Amino acid sequence: MDVSALGTACAVPAACALVSGCARGPAPAPSLATESAPPVAVMSFEPYGGLLYVHGVVNRDSAWLILDTGTSHTGLDREWAWTTGALPVAAPGAPAPQVAETASAAVVDTMHLAGLALPNYQVALYALRGVSEASGRPERGFVGHDVLRRFTVEIDYREQRVRLYDPARYHYAGSGTVVPFAAGDDRPLLHGSITVPGRPPIPARLLLDTGASGLCLILTVPFVERHGLAGAVSPAIEAPIGTGLAGQLRGTLVRLKELRLAGLRVASPTTGLGGERTGFLARTDLDGVIGNPVFEDSRLIVDYARRRVIIEPRAAARCDYDMSGLRLTAQGPELRHIAVEYVVPHSPAERAGIRVGDELLLMDGHAVADAGLSDVRRALRVKGALRRLVLRRDADTIRVTLQLRRLL
Structure with missing residues (x-):
């Protein structure tokens, strides 16, 4: 998948039980959590197409699920969910024979992710065929914000490991770049800025989206129009800029001069300028998303309890783009x-x-x-x-x- 856009909000309470290229500056020292606070779960991830796939078991069926900080609620592909024995949650007023066709959510007996078990868990249902065609592999679902926000999440891109910590026992003692969440938001919506040639930095609210790949940034249509970004950067390519849950995203591909997140500077980030008010590109509660290419080879810590992200870059990210057309x-x-x-x-x-x-x-x-x-x-x-x-x-x-x- 070139870019996975944001999932639709589906905030459903759930229980979670514990069973057991871009150029960047010099790398800081590695992170340090206190020895008294080991992770409550450690998951290897499989990198594919710029996305992070963690292994899960839904009921008794094994699956690779995308680790997605940009999706509001953990969800499964609609067609695949029924094969696992998931039970549809009836939409209000839906006739009984049409429940499976109209349901936007389902309940699974258990969902296991490494050392975590989510019993009797309600998941969102998505039509993921288009995302599968864009990524090149059958997509079964996402692990989203509703699960991740319960932990301090450490993603080590080099080691291909995800570590989940108990927030109450996690203490950071490294020297990474700390970027606070936007005020009043429990999502990793970060205050940053972008620059284009000949202009001062432009403040931007950017959602950290580990379900986004292919580009460093995608900016929404309202933000692009408000700041007159279309035509402000060259070269530019009019083309699809990604594929999300709402379908293909269209716009303009460019390289901005710079992205800044607190003290972190990312030079020449590949960027999609939204061109159609489709899906998340029409949103006004954020200005864009930051994808995985920004953090390649880094350690990324999403500390939901303290409403901050910590970035430990180790080397310059490639932030490559297709060279064939x-x-x-x-x-x-x-x-x-x-x-x-x-x-x-x-x-x-x-x-x-x-x-x-x-x-x-x-x-x-x-x-x-x-x-x-x-x-x-x-x-x-x-x-x-x-x-x-x-x-x-x-x-x-x-x-x-x-x-x-x-x-x-």
């Missing part, structure tokens, strides 16, 4: 068909004659169905590389060679 999606029942969804004008892909709807079969002699969409995208982000592609267009086979170059 191809926006690809996975199609078919098993998501093994890689198709061209969009071609950037004047890009290597357009000049090679690639069209929307072409199916990518081979890259440098290897079947892309075996590699997966995330690996294909990574291979198309290497400046100066030559990529030999074989594509299918209707009954024809097309062979082209792309020389990759920076588009942003």
Whole structure:
């Protein structure tokens, strides 16, 4: 998934029981929690396509779930939820035969996440087919704000570990950058600023969204319009800027001059400027989201109880972007068909004659169905590389060679 937008709010009380590129400055010392406060749960995560997948068990079915600080409520794919035995929560006034079709929530007997058990837990229901096609893997659901806010959450991108601490026993003694939450908000909505050439810094309320990948930032339409950002930065690419729960997000891709979060400065962040009032892009209670690329190789601590985020950067993040001009999606029942969804004008892909709807079969002699969409995208982000592609267009086979170059 290039970018996962915010989930719709579904604040339902629930019980949680314990069973057991961007350029940045020098790295501070590692974090230190007191020895008397070990984590209550430790989860490995699988990085895929810039997202963080943690292993869970829903009832008796195993699944990889996206760790998503930007989604209000933990949720499952609607179709998959029924296969686990989840029970629909009836919408008010819904006829009994239509409960499963109209329900926006369901209850599962148990949801297990490493050392956590969430018994008799109410989850939101999402239609995730479009997100699956964008990410290239079957999406089963998200672990959202309703679960994460109960803990101090430490995400170590280098170690690929998530540690959940009891907030009452967590003490930070490192030298990372501390960014407070916005006043009166229990979400990691952070006060930062962005800069564009020739202007002073522009204050921005940015939601930390670990369910967002592909870009460092996405800014809402009201914020973009209020500050006249459209046309203020070049080069710029008119294209889809991501895929969220509400569908495809459209706008303009640019690199801003700088993002600032307290003392942390991120140079040349890849940014999507919202262009259509669709989904979260229309929201006015925040100005945008900060995605995982900002924190690559860092340690990130979301301290909900103290309403702060702590960032320990270790190295400059790559903050790469596609260099081919191809926006690809996975199609078919098993998501093994890689198709061209969009071609950037004047890009290597357009000049090679690639069209929307072409199916990518081979890259440098290897079947892309075996590699997966995330690996294909990574291979198309290497400046100066030559990529030999074989594509299918209707009954024809097309062979082209792309020389990759920076588009942003």
